[in-house]
Amino acid sequence: MSARGHRHRGGWQLNLKLIIVLGLVMVVGVMLFLNLMFVGMNTTPASAQQLAKSPNLRSNHRRILVLIANYRDTLRCSETLDSIFTNAAYPERVAVSLFDQLYLYEGEVRCFDAYCDNVGEENCKRSERLRHNATIDADDATGPTYGRYQTEEGIDLKIDTFTLAIDSHTLFIKDWDTELLRQWDSIGNPKAIITVYPDATTSMTPENAPRARVTLMCHAKIETEDGDSMVQYSASITVPAPATPRLMSQFAGGFNFGTAESALAVRNDPHTPYMFHGEEYSKAARLFTHGYDMYIPTRDIVFHWYEPRKVIWEKDWGARWIIQQKSKRRVRKILGLSTTSEEYFDQDMEKFSLGTKRTMAQFIKFSGIDPAAPYDNGNDYQFDNCHELEYVPYDD
Numbered sequence: 001m002s003a004r005g006h007r008h009r010g011g012w013q014l015n016l017k018l019i020i021v022l023g024l025v026m027v028v029g030v031m032l033f034l035n036l037m038f039v040g041m042n043t044t045p046a047s048a049q050q051l052a053k054s055p056n057l058r059s060n061h062r063r064i065l066v067l068i069a070n071y072r073d074t075l076r077c078s079e080t081l082d083s084i085f086t087n088a089a090y091p092e093r094v095a096v097s098l099f100d101q102l103y104l105y106e107g108e109v110r111c112f113d114a115y116c117d118n119v120g121e122e123n124c125k126r127s128e129r130l131r132h133n134a135t136i137d138a139d140d141a142t143g144p145t146y147g148r149y150q151t152e153e154g155i156d157l158k159i160d161t162f163t164l165a166i167d168s169h170t171l172f173i174k175d176w177d178t179e180l181l182r183q184w185d186s187i188g189n190p191k192a193i194i195t196v197y198p199d200a201t202t203s204m205t206p207e208n209a210p211r212a213r214v215t216l217m218c219h220a221k222i223e224t225e226d227g228d229s230m231v232q233y234s235a236s237i238t239v240p241a242p243a244t245p246r247l248m249s250q251f252a253g254g255f256n257f258g259t260a261e262s263a264l265a266v267r268n269d270p271h272t273p274y275m276f277h278g279e280e281y282s283k284a285a286r287l288f289t290h291g292y293d294m295y296i297p298t299r300d301i302v303f304h305w306y307e308p309r310k311v312i313w314e315k316d317w318g319a320r321w322i323i324q325q326k327s328k329r330r331v332r333k334i335l336g337l338s339t340t341s342e343e344y345f346d347q348d349m350e351k352f353s354l355g356t357k358r359t360m361a362q363f364i365k366f367s368g369i370d371p372a373a374p375y376d377n378g379n380d381y382q383f384d385n386c387h388e389l390e391y392v393p394y395d396d
Contacts, residue, residue: 230278
């Protein structure tokens with residue numbers, strides 16, 4: 001072979017080695033880019049693996065159980081039921097679990113009964129749509145945590161894939177069920193909770209067209225100046241609608257969607273009578289430390305009737321306020337905070353405790369809220385956490 005031929009073959013081998021090296025560099029670069037992209041999307045490989053192992057979460061026949069506690073709000077509650085089933089793309093895959101707190105002796109009617117009266121017994125499909133319905137006298141009602149706990153009694157993990165907890169005065173967009181599932185799927189996190197304070201019904205658009213802005217919860221304050229004070233969330237703000245659900249550090253009791261498993265893993269605490277402010281912060285802390293993450297939806301799913309209504313503190317509030325203080329101390333004990341007294345409700349503390357996936361210190365940093373901070377004269381913007389948040393990883 002000529003010297004020229006040797007040179008050509010040697011040059012060809014050199015070029016081949018160069019191509020292989022460049023190819024390996026490109027592969028490594030792509031892998032690094034994908035890794036960074038996953039971090040930016042606030043997901044983890046563990047979450048993706050968990051989703052892959054849970055085919056039921058990706059099934060085309062996933063069922064949703066809607067949880068509603070009704071405190072003397074039957075008119076709006078029956079309208080809410082009509083909105084749920086009329087606007088669902090697959091109403092046959094939706095059921096409700098209700099807890100009515102009424103003055104039956106005054107003629108107040110159960111929510112589902114009123115719904116059936118409005119649409120007709122045949123059309124309301126009671127046997128298919130009503131999973132669970134307990135009722136107590138309104139005088140025995142002790143607030144939202146107990147009411148929501150009772151609605152959770154209707155959850156059946158053999159049937160339900162997801163749960164949606166809402167207030168009894170809520171209107172839904174068309175095809176809300178498929179839209180919620182689409183958004184939840186887009187997150188790629190099996191422990192995702194979609195939640196936020198809904199906007200008012202007066203903000204509903206014609207034909208439920210998506211809006212350019214959505215609500216975000218990111219401000220909070222110390223509620224009172226007493227030593228057993230709670231964290232109170234402030235009103236939501238609006239932000240540009242994100243392309244995928246945006247990570248958030250707060251939790252809305254009146255609109256939250258996640259797996260049925262999550263609703264039973266971190267339940268509402270029924271041993272906090274007459275407490276209102278503080279129950280959402282406590283639930284957020286417990287969810288976060290159990291490995292769950294909260295996100296706002298990319299578009300409005302529901303709208304809320306903001307109007308005067310019956311409340312539990314309309315009667316005997318002097319006596320009930322004293323009971324509420326014991327509830328607040330219970331919550332502070334669970335969160336690892338100081339209390340002014342050892343007099344608190346201590347039933348089943350371990351069932352409603354913080355989780356072990358993340359720490360309370362991590363939640364304080366993530367949420368931007370110091371629950372031990374002093375009272376700031378009712379400043380609604382005492383804590384501001386409105387910036388983009390980063391996912392906090394943990395060992396599964």
